[in-house]
Amino acid sequence: MFKKILIANRGEIALRLIRACRELGIATVAVYSEADATSLHVQQADEAVCIGPPPAAGSYLNRHALLSTAEVTDADALHPGYGFMAENAEFADMCRSIGITFIGPAADQIRLMGDKARAKETMRAAGIPVVPGSDGVVDSAREGLKIAREIGLPVIIKASAGGGGKGMRIVNTEAAFSSAYSAARAEAQAGFGDDRVYVEKYVDRPKHIEIQILADRFGNVVHLGERDCSIQRRHQKLIEESPSPTLTPEAREAMCTAAIQAAQYVGYQSAGTIEFIVDRGNNFYFMEMNTRIQVEHPVTEMVTGIDLVKEQILVAAGQPLSLRQDQITFHGHAIECRVNAEDPIKFTPSPGTISTFILPGGPWTRVDTACYAGAKVPPYYDSLIAKVIVLGRDRREAIIKMRRALGEFVVEGVKTTIPLHQRILRSAEFQAGDVYTNFLETVRL
Numbered sequence: 001m002f003k004k005i006l007i008a009n010r011g012e013i014a015l016r017l018i019r020a021c022r023e024l025g026i027a028t029v030a031v032y033s034e035a036d037a038t039s040l041h042v043q044q045a046d047e048a049v050c051i052g053p054p055p056a057a058g059s060y061l062n063r064h065a066l067l068s069t070a071e072v073t074d075a076d077a078l079h080p081g082y083g084f085m086a087e088n089a090e091f092a093d094m095c096r097s098i099g100i101t102f103i104g105p106a107a108d109q110i111r112l113m114g115d116k117a118r119a120k121e122t123m124r125a126a127g128i129p130v131v132p133g134s135d136g137v138v139d140s141a142r143e144g145l146k147i148a149r150e151i152g153l154p155v156i157i158k159a160s161a162g163g164g165g166k167g168m169r170i171v172n173t174e175a176a177f178s179s180a181y182s183a184a185r186a187e188a189q190a191g192f193g194d195d196r197v198y199v200e201k202y203v204d205r206p207k208h209i210e211i212q213i214l215a216d217r218f219g220n221v222v223h224l225g226e227r228d229c230s231i232q233r234r235h236q237k238l239i240e241e242s243p244s245p246t247l248t249p250e251a252r253e254a255m256c257t258a259a260i261q262a263a264q265y266v267g268y269q270s271a272g273t274i275e276f277i278v279d280r281g282n283n284f285y286f287m288e289m290n291t292r293i294q295v296e297h298p299v300t301e302m303v304t305g306i307d308l309v310k311e312q313i314l315v316a317a318g319q320p321l322s323l324r325q326d327q328i329t330f331h332g333h334a335i336e337c338r339v340n341a342e343d344p345i346k347f348t349p350s351p352g353t354i355s356t357f358i359l360p361g362g363p364w365t366r367v368d369t370a371c372y373a374g375a376k377v378p379p380y381y382d383s384l385i386a387k388v389i390v391l392g393r394d395r396r397e398a399i400i401k402m403r404r405a406l407g408e409f410v411v412e413g414v415k416t417t418i419p420l421h422q423r424i425l426r427s428a429e430f431q432a433g434d435v436y437t438n439f440l441e442t443v444r445l
Contacts, residue, residue, distance in 0.1 A: 002101065063094060083382065131287070222328060230437050298334075
């Protein structure tokens with residue numbers, strides 16, 4: 001087992017990792033930027049080292065600062081959390097080159113599945129359904145338009161190295177294709193330093209459903225059910241739940257089987273998710289794989305009772321999975337709401353100092369946060385300040401419990417998305433389970 005793990009992240013996920021390490025008896029090293037000097041993860045870790053100025057490029061994305069800190073503090077492993085360096089294959093290689101275990105999959109797996117075009121080709125070869133579209137990247141607007149004509153409009157242009165909605169354009173007419181193609185490439189280059197894009201059929205009112213998997217180095221792979229992440233704004237998830245309110249048992253079994261098949265095909269090791277687009281007929285298509293722990297992992301932990309972070313650490317240390325598939329059971333319905341420091345109407349960031357911070361409580365109510373009264377929300381990073389997760393006996397009870405919990409949650413000093421969550425939860429469409437990725441653009445709340 002590891003003796004000391006460097007936590008290469010910040011905020012609630014850094015605190016979540018520190019807690020898992022403490023329960024496993026592993027010492028931790030927190031890193032922080034000058035903007036995060038008083039953050040809770042800095043206070044809770046066994047050691048803390050400032051690695052640079054507030055902008056992430058000089059601190060949390062500074063590979064050499066992270067690795068030199070790990071060496072100086074004698075950390076034998078590094079956990080990247082999510083975001084920042086979590087899916088950076090070169091960084092994973094750098095860790096390995098100096099004898100530090102990167103808690104995640106091998107660099108080659110990150111490269112393969114992180115490149116969306118290559119991942120799609122790989123999944124097609126593995127026999128996993130994929131959305132009709134280009135075979136890999138598209139090198140010109142003319143080539144892309146030809147493909148669009150073959151598969152039929154509308155289509156969506158996506159950044160091969162992308163995520164979070166960057167480098168993505170929906171095209172409804174042939175006349176709009178060329179400008180959309182150029183815009184997607186420019187945005188992909190600015191966001192990821194890689195302007196490659198690919199084209200695929202646009203699925204109307206799609207659901208975004210992902211399957212959580214765990215895999216060890218001994219060939220064991222298990223799934224832990226699905227999460228429905230269809231409530232999004234600007235391609236960023238807002239609400240996640242498990243199980244999906246509309247997935248049929250047959251579709252669920254097929255998707256979970258496909259997820260295990262996909263992980264086995266690439267020899268995956270670690271925690272990860274296979275993400276699917278699902279149409280209104282419950283037909284599913286591979287979209288991407290996230291080779292890291294997810295923001296919404298607590299949803300799965302609530303319905304299974306399994307600590308995903310601990311399992312991920314144990315697998316990285318060379319241990320086999322602690323559970324077989326037939327030992328994994330599911331109970332109730334879980335919902336997670338991401339609370340961001342944002343204007344709930346304009347979605348613009350709302351940095352500042354939190355003056356009041358009163359958390360909800362009660363049975364089967366969990367809040368993952370690194371904030372407190374007096375904490376600063378800096379403008380340099382993602383605006384997520386808390387995740388509220390509840391577990392009900394069924395979906396109806398979970399919705400009631402979440403509305404109650406959000407009603408108790410008091411945050412003053414910055415604006416938050418809590419009012420938006422309440423409107424969504426009260427909507428007849430959400431309560432009926434009629435959710436899809438463009439829900440907020442089409443439903444009047």
